[in-house]
Amino acid sequence: MINQKIDIIITGGTFDKEYNELNGKLYFKKTQIHEMLFQSRAKIDFTINKLMLIDSLEMTDDDRKKIVDSCINNPNERIIITHGTDTMAKTALAINKKNLNKCIVLTGAMIPINFGSSDGLFNLGCAVGFVQSLPMGVYIAMNGNYFKADQVRKNTETGSFEYI
Amino acid sequence: MINQKIDIIITGGTFDKEYNELNGKLYFKKTQIHEMLFQSRAKIDFTINKLMLIDSLEMTDDDRKKIVDSCINNPNERIIITHGTDTMAKTALAINKKNLNKCIVLTGAMIPINFGSSDGLFNLGCAVGFVQSLPMGVYIAMNGNYFKADQVRKNTETGSFEYI
Amino acid sequence: MINQKIDIIITGGTFDKEYNELNGKLYFKKTQIHEMLFQSRAKIDFTINKLMLIDSLEMTDDDRKKIVDSCINNPNERIIITHGTDTMAKTALAINKKNLNKCIVLTGAMIPINFGSSDGLFNLGCAVGFVQSLPMGVYIAMNGNYFKADQVRKNTETGSFEYI
Amino acid sequence: MINQKIDIIITGGTFDKEYNELNGKLYFKKTQIHEMLFQSRAKIDFTINKLMLIDSLEMTDDDRKKIVDSCINNPNERIIITHGTDTMAKTALAINKKNLNKCIVLTGAMIPINFGSSDGLFNLGCAVGFVQSLPMGVYIAMNGNYFKADQVRKNTETGSFEYI
Numbered sequence: 278m279i280n281q282k283i284d285i286i287i288t289g290g291t292f293d294k295e296y297n298e299l300n301g302k303l304y305f306k307k308t309q310i311h312e313m314l315f316q317s318r319a320k321i322d323f324t325i326n327k328l329m330l331i332d333s334l335e336m337t338d339d340d341r342k343k344i345v346d347s348c349i350n351n352p353n354e355r356i357i358i359t360h361g362t363d364t365m366a367k368t369a370l371a372i373n374k375k376n377l378n379k380c381i382v383l384t385g386a387m388i389p390i391n392f393g394s395s396d397g398l399f400n401l402g403c404a405v406g407f408v409q410s411l412p413m414g415v416y417i418a419m420n421g422n423y424f425k426a427d428q429v430r431k432n433t434e435t436g437s438f439e440y441i
Numbered sequence: 442m443i444n445q446k447i448d449i450i451i452t453g454g455t456f457d458k459e460y461n462e463l464n465g466k467l468y469f470k471k472t473q474i475h476e477m478l479f480q481s482r483a484k485i486d487f488t489i490n491k492l493m494l495i496d497s498l499e500m501t502d503d504d505r506k507k508i509v510d511s512c513i514n515n516p517n518e519r520i521i522i523t524h525g526t527d528t529m530a531k532t533a534l535a536i537n538k539k540n541l542n543k544c545i546v547l548t549g550a551m552i553p554i555n556f557g558s559s560d561g562l563f564n565l566g567c568a569v570g571f572v573q574s575l576p577m578g579v580y581i582a583m584n585g586n587y588f589k590a591d592q593v594r595k596n597t598e599t600g601s602f603e604y605i
Numbered sequence: 606m607i608n609q610k611i612d613i614i615i616t617g618g619t620f621d622k623e624y625n626e627l628n629g630k631l632y633f634k635k636t637q638i639h640e641m642l643f644q645s646r647a648k649i650d651f652t653i654n655k656l657m658l659i660d661s662l663e664m665t666d667d668d669r670k671k672i673v674d675s676c677i678n679n680p681n682e683r684i685i686i687t688h689g690t691d692t693m694a695k696t697a698l699a700i701n702k703k704n705l706n707k708c709i710v711l712t713g714a715m716i717p718i719n720f721g722s723s724d725g726l727f728n729l730g731c732a733v734g735f736v737q738s739l740p741m742g743v744y745i746a747m748n749g750n751y752f753k754a755d756q757v758r759k760n761t762e763t764g765s766f767e768y769i
Numbered sequence: 770m771i772n773q774k775i776d777i778i779i780t781g782g783t784f785d786k787e788y789n790e791l792n793g794k795l796y797f798k799k800t801q802i803h804e805m806l807f808q809s810r811a812k813i814d815f816t817i818n819k820l821m822l823i824d825s826l827e828m829t830d831d832d833r834k835k836i837v838d839s840c841i842n843n844p845n846e847r848i849i850i851t852h853g854t855d856t857m858a859k860t861a862l863a864i865n866k867k868n869l870n871k872c873i874v875l876t877g878a879m880i881p882i883n884f885g886s887s888d889g890l891f892n893l894g895c896a897v898g899f900v901q902s903l904p905m906g907v908y909i910a911m912n913g914n915y916f917k918a919d920q921v922r923k924n925t926e927t928g929s930f931e932y933i
Contacts, residue, residue: 291793298879299928301783301824303795317563318551319585320601332793387482387790392884399481399566405585406570421483421569436791437484455629462715463764465619465660467631496629551626556720600627645891646879647913648929715810727809730891733913734898749811749897765812 283323283408284353285310288344288368289330290361292397294389305330309390310359313401321405324353333361333368333385341371348372348381354413357404358383362438365417366429373415373426382408384418387436447487447572448517449474452508452532453494454525456561458553469494473554474523477565485569488517497525497532497549505535512536512545518577521568522547526602529581530593537579537590546572548582551600610650611736612681613638616672616696617658618689620725622717633658637718638687641729649733652681661689661696661713669699676700676709682741685732686711690766693745694757701743701754710736712746715764775815775900776845777802780836780860781822782853784889786881797822801882802851805893813897816845825853825860825877833863840864840873846905849896850875854930857909858921865907865918874900876910879928 287293287308294303308327328347329340348356360368362385369383384404386397404418415426419438430441451457451472458467472491492511493504512520524532526549533547548568550561568582579590583602594605615621615636622631636655656675657668676684688696690713697711712732714725732746743754747766758769779785779800786795800819820839821832840848852860854877861875876896878889896910907918911930922933 291790294793296880296884298783299925301786301795303793313563314585316558316560317585318560318583318601319563321585388788391886392788394480394883396480396482398562399477399483399569402563402566402568402585403570404566405563406567406572406582406587407574408570409587410571410574418570419482421478421481421485421566423570423573433791437482455626458629460716460720462619463761465622465631467629552624555722556624558719597627641891642913644886644888645913646888646929647891649913722808724808724810726890727805727811727894727897730894730896730913731898732894733891734895734900734910734915735902736898737915738899738902746898747810749806749809749813749894751898751901765810 281322281355281409282353283321283355283357283405284351285323285325286344286347286356286358287325287327287330288333288336288340288358288360290333290359290385291389292359292386293330295391303389308359309397313390313398317398317402319405331361333364336361336364336368341368344368345372345375348377348379349375351379354379355408356381357408359401360385362387362419362431365419366426366431369415369417369426369429378413380408380411380413381415382411382418382423383416445486445519445573446517447485447519447521447569448515449487449489450508450511450520450522451489451491451494452497452500452504452522452524454497454523454549455553456523456550457494459555467553472523473561477554477562481562481566483569495525497528500525500528500532505532508532509536509539512541512543513539515543518543519572520545521572523565524549526551526583526595530590530595533579533581533590533593542577544572544575544577545579546575546582546587547580609683609737610652610681611683611685611733612652612654612679614672614675614684614686615653615655615658616661616664616668616686616688618661618687618713619717620687620714621658623719631717636687637725641718641726645726645730647733659689661692664689664692664696669696672696673700673703676705676707677703679707682707683736684709685736687729688713690715690747690759694754694759697743697745697754697757706741708736708739708741709743710739710746710751711744773814773847773901774845775813775847775849775897776843777815777817778836778839778848778850779817779819779822780825780828780832780850780852782825782851782877783881784851784878785822787883795881800851801889805882805890809890809894811897823853825856828853828856828860833860836860837864837867840869840871841867843871846871847900848873849900851893852877854879854911854923857911858918858923861907861909861918861921870905872900872903872905873907874903874910874915875908
């Protein structure tokens with residue numbers, strides 16, 4: 278068996294947003310990761326670690342510290358983090374500073390999984406691919422590309438991630 | 442820019458099957474790859490190379506030779522092949538024999554992209570991740586795993602791919 | 606309360622077809638009616654009466670008799686029948702001959718409910734609307750129209766229902 | 770041909786809300802009615818009359834007057850109005866006061882059409898059914914039921930419409 282155990286850390290983001298039909302607002306109810314992995318017929322060896330379910334614009338320094346600590350203390354070498362796109366690069370940098378000897382891939386979505394035409398399933402697939410085959414390091418997997426943590430930003434006008 | 446150009450070879454398979462509402466049968470009309478990459482907001486540098494649109498159970502030796510030749514003559518080092526799952530392992534082996542110095546990843550789907558709850562978008566994501574980061578070789582990307590061409594079979598009872 | 610109890614007779618048809626991922630064939634596993642009514646947030650007073658789950662091209666005279674008998678013996682005045690489109694007009698005629706003092710609406714789908722872009726939810730909505738407000742009689746509800754049982758045929762070239 | 774021409778007046782509401790992936794907010798871009806009728810394979814004779822695209826909580830008296838006037842001046846006897854659910858009953862009452870000799874059915878959705886698991890297609894189907902077969906009057910079609918304009922309210926706790 279060449280495939281290794283993967284820990285999936287859930288922090289929320291657009292990925293997990295749902296539509297509240299009583300007030301017409303978007304909100305977090307639960308993570309969609311189980312349904313996504315089920316639909317994907319994924320047979321990888323993974324654990325799911327739900328840290329928080331928040332919009333990354335509302336992520337505090339404490340929240341970010343919690344994510345970094347979870348990476349540090351994680352027994353797995355291969356970690357995927359689902360995260361809102363707005364501050365994903367900031368969190369990637371914070372983890373990167375710790376120089377962990379792990380392969381950590383952050384990913385997210387522009388459209389909630391529960392809505393039609395989401396990019397989330399593709400992005401999760403990319404993250405699953407990258408996390409198993411990239412060298413140790415911290416990466417963002419978005420738009421089909423991978424970016425090193427210290428070389429990426431979200432272009433807020435196009436909504437795409439790009440090299441800096 | 443660390444991401445490289447990817448050639449996507451289309452051969453058909455469940456991926457591209459559609460429902461013919463006039464006779465109730467499944468058939469091939471066109472590849473779904475453009476819609477999939479659009480929905481995925483993929484910004485990778487790719488070319489699409491539609492070789493055929495067939496069920497892999499009906500793939501002849503000639504068809505398979507066409508795929509192998511397309512890999513040999515391909516100017517790109519990174520190649521994804523969308524393929525029916527039933528004979529995907531056979532085609533992978535045929536390509537593998539040529540000992541090409543390229544990274545080639547075959548993928549497919551258990552449920553057509555156009556149907557609800559397809560695994561296709563996830564699988565394409567995995568292939569996009571693996572093809573950019575695995576060493577040269579021929580691989581199958583299914584169920585979130587990657588398998589070397591000479592170490593994999595489809596378990597026809599479970600529908601999953603597994604090591605041999 | 607002006608809305609009346611509705612009995613929904615299930616016979617199968619494209620409505621309920623699913624994709625068998627192990628052999629790539631379409632098949633019947635269960636009726637989708639419960640999920641459809643749940644998604645529709647329907648609060649109508651209904652009973653569900655699953656008679657059979659078959660392709661209407663394979664419907665025998667015995668099957669058709671079973672449907673007619675179910676209409677005759679049904680305690681409700683308002684009945685919806687989900688049915689394959691290919692012989693829907695034939696079944697409507699068979700029920701019509703019995704001159705029941707009931708409002709009976711047959712409907713179906715061109716695309717299975719479980720596939721993307723199905724017309725089934727719209728058709729069920731039409732049937733629910735017509736069955737509560739048309740005079741006693743036997744009707745087919747397809748393509749947003751209603752047709753009297755003895756004035757309709759399916760145009761097999763266009764897939765639409767039309768007056769004769 | 771027993772089916773009559775139907776005018777569909779578009780006012781917006783949850784029906785037409787979309788997700789803006791650049792700022793994560795819901796907004797109106799265009800009406801979904803054309804895609805809905807296309808997917809439904811509707812062959813009814815209809816005209817589409819886009820009056821506005823707004824949340825019904827933001828509907829002003831002027832907006833409401835515009836809808837009433839459009840009903841008055843409409844050459845068709847059969848009219849469907851797509852409308853946000855929050856003030857749908859208020860608009861129905863305003864139209865009802867005019868005692869028009871027309872059959873007018875308001876409908877809407879709890880979940881946007883563009884999101885998974887919307888009730889919109891079913892509701893539109895119900896409206897299409899009711900508008901062709903109910904006596905002249907003003908009605909709301911929601912939850913599979915029809916309600917006379919002066920006998921209905923939205924229960925804001927359950928999100929369902931009910932008799933008063």
